[in-house]
Amino acid sequence: MPRLDLAIVRLAAPVVPDDIRRDWKREWEAELAFDHGRGRGGTARAARAVGAVVHACWLRWDRWRWDVIWNDLKYAARSLRKHPGFTVVAVLSLAVGIGANAAIFGAVRAVLLRPLPFSSPEELVAVSTTTMERPDAAGGASSPPDFTDWRRDLRGFVEMAAVIAGASALTGDGPAEQVPSASVTGGFFGVLGVPALYGRALEPADDPVGAPDVAVLGHALWQRRYGGRRDIVGSTITLDSRPFQVVGVMPAGFAYPLGADLWIPQRFSDEELRTQRGAQYLDVIARLAPGVTLLQARDEMRAFARRLAEVHPRTNNDRTIALHPMREALVGDVRAAMFLMLGAVGLVLLIVCVNVANLVLTRAVGRRREWAVRTALGAGRARLVRGLLAESGLLAVVGGLAGLVVAMWVTRLIAALEGSVAIPLLDQTRVDGTVALFTLAVSGLAAAAFGTLPAWQASKGLDVAVGIREEGGGTTGAGSRQRLRGALIVVEAALAVVLLVGAGLLMRSFLGLVAVDLGFSRERVQTFNLSLPELTYPTPPARAAVVDTLLSRVRAHPEVEAAAAIFGLPLTNFGYVISMSTLDERTLDDKESMERSLQVRVVTPDYFRAMGIPIRRGRAFGDADRLGAPPAVLVNETAAARLWPGQDPLGHSFAMGTRLGHRETRAGGTVVGVVGDVRDFGPARAVRPTVYLAHAQRPVDFVTIVVKARSDPGPLVPTLNGIVATLDPNLPLYRVRTMDQLARDAVAQPRLFLMLLAVFAIAAVLLAAVGIYGVMAHAVSQRTREIGLRIALGAERGTVLRMVVGQAMTMAVGGLAMGMAGAMATGRLMRGLLFGVEPFDPVTFLAAGAGFAGVALVASALPARRAARVDPVEALRES
Amino acid sequence: MRRLSLTAASILQAIVDGGVYGFDIIDRTGLPSGTVYPALSRLERDGYVKSTWEDEDDARAEGRPARRNYQLTAPGVRALAETTRHYRALLPALGRMPARGRA
Structure with missing residues (x-):
């Protein structure tokens, strides 16, 4: 049998300096032979022979040692100094090449490699509701009843939570400001596995409707607005005109959803859980149970989705679930x-x-x-x-x-x-x-x-x-x-x-x-968001009135060409799709209803003028389209072609599957006009069939104000701020940006x-x-x-x-x-x-x-x- | 006189105690071969030990090749003594220390 120990010695031999190699080999072979002779096992001898490798390297190193290498380096440095032209060119080009590599590696590390700041982030998944047609699509929102059923019945997860990213108006203890926030269910902090820095995070006990209103502050907000005071825990702050008790502060660096700086409970009423299976607006995250793989969890979820589809065919018929690692959900497919x-x-x-x-x-x-x-x-x-x-x-x-x-x-x-x-x-x-x-x-x-x-x-x-x-x-x-x-x-x-x-x-x-023609004019259009707190503006007429007043004051400014409001500004990744329940008075079956889903936008009359969106047929909304008048709708060209191919869409009517804006009637109405297509989701994404509803008839509580200026809109912003503050000092405007900016950001x-x-x-x-x-x-x-x-x-x-x-x-x-x-x-x-x-x-x-x-x-x-x-x-x- | 590391001192001590061949030193000190051999080479380079080859005939009588044996030189003996004295002086202080670090 060949001796492994001797093989190792033979292999290491060339490393030993020439003049002492013979003695070195002789000594090692003699010692190993002696060991062999006294019956030491082959493995033990091989382990000892590994020392010969170390010994050989040491001898070589010792021969080289610092003085020799130092000499080489000194000589090299002198030689490089003597040829500065060569040295400078070489160093500079190396610096550029190496530096660019380091920078891009740093970016790859930040985006893709560095662990997310959560406990065991590899167990975290994003859960998306999607359709059978695109079963692996990420980012699809889910409905509260689906979420509640999953959380109760699925075994593949330790915990599951629903998140709605948004913004809350923080008032009372300083200037009104809109803080990026998230409404989350009680499992949220448990899923992410991050405890509060002070006080406590939200817990499942915060979930029931009627539990005390509590809030958890982000580290940045806590430092900035409250000067890092620990006694903020236990005190009361005002969010969207409602008091919330601060129960905790999160550690620095915790920001999920990205940018969020405030967390409040998301609660579902029994009625919501009974009736809202069609309303998909929750982002769901979950932590996999120990030993469960993403694929196992996905299979369990898909089987469960099939059961839900049998029980609730009207809403869940075509639905399935996609699971993605948290990072992918966070940074997208880059x-x-x-x-x-x-x-x-x-x-x-x-x-x-x-x-x-x-x-x-x-x-x-x-x-x-x-x-x-x-x-x-x-x-x-x-x-x-x-x-x-x-x-x-x-x-x-x-x-x-x-x-x-x-x-x-x-x-x-x-x-x-x-x-x-x-x-x-x-x-x-x-x-x-x-x-x-x-x-x-x-x-x-x-x-x-x-x-x-x-x-x-x-x-x-x-x-x-x-x-x-x-x-x-x-x-x-x-x-x-x-x-x-x-x-x-x-x-x-x-x-x-x-x-x-x-x-x-x-x-x-x-x-x-x-x-790509985005379908609107991006020049000289300033936008900002407003959300109307329910306490101050509880009824549809109140919401319609405040937006109306605001717009008429803005319009009065000589620099303003047009002013309007929209629910669902283009290029803000605002998905709001509702299925259709009746088309031209005919009740649709489930399949037809799904196929005729429309993207919904709610606008005031001047919107199309402010955005330069052409009216292709019929008319835009007018002042006559108000609460109480027959509901009017506009559709885009894509919707017109899909719903009534080869026909004149004017005069046709339909109703949607929800009561958007106010509770009495379903959204929908008679088509009074057709408007040009808009690339709502950016130049690379297809136009979706879209219906526009009149804000006066469906006043929603969240709008983007769109102001078309006569020249550069930038100087108008302070004026707009002033107009809003005069109207309601507790109403902050946020996400202030121009359409040009949005169009640039889209690419x-x-x-x-x-x-x-x-x-x-x-x-x-x-x-x-x-x-x-x-x-x-x-x-x-x-x-x-x-x-x-x-x-x-x-x-x-x-x-x-x-x-x-x-x-x-x-x-x-x-x-x-x-x-x-x-x-x-x-x-x-x-x-x-x-x-x-x-x-x-x-x-x-x-x-x-x-x-x-x-x-x-x-x-x-x-x-x-x-x-x-x-x-x-x-x-x-x-x- | 330069003080030796604990490793070097224990190798010298092993030689003094009669472990004159490399593998005997390994067995006596319990140190791995990858530590003992470089240390031996270093001690030899610095003049603390010298090596000779075992008599060929003696080895052949036992049916194995001749081994290399190590002996302390005069500086080696002095260095070992000095090092041992130094570590011994530390011992009382070690004895006064608590068995474990602060809790």
């Missing part, structure tokens, strides 16, 4: 895109490494004489290679440190550009210890990447005689090195082309997105990815151009004599020019071809990021190819011109 960016920035670093390797190779040519002399004086080849590696290491360390600075700068830049608008949690990006460690690792890899090749090149073919003789500037011997540098340029060009094509695709996609994510990739691609192309320039310039300078000779023998200068450019373009075109192939191979990865563009879009490929070829042409033209201007007399005399 995983693929973010890792793509990380890959792209990795390519940039690779190009940087190739460039620096090229620089080192170029320098190596100039140092052949130095090395030859050092070798002649007795320096071992290992010593020279070590010296080169020390230089690379030093470059990488300095480049890495500078890269950290670049990373902090880039991180701040990304946050300033889009913050959390584009991707939730992105603004949490920090350059912390983990990112620094990553940077260190990347720097090490980079050093290995650009340092090994030149060192290997230098180590072979170090011929003293040739090296010293070559001092005169001969043309031989450098052939293989020149070929290697050419190959590096081809690789570099290929990588740059891959990035360029990627950026081009994103660019085309983005241009397509912003070219913030694709724009961010485009900008990142564009920057990477530009950097890559510039680096490749510098590389081509460097190699050609060096080649020309090495061949000055040959070129001079050619010219002396009668070569046209144009021929010389073409020769140099031709050589450069051979490399560039080689890289281009490889890059195109690479782009085709990676295009698949980009499909999810593209809108209206195929990953193999020929226009993009052609443009990227032509662009890169142009840059390569320019980069090679300079050295080519220098070659063409070589003075044959000078060139020949020099030799």
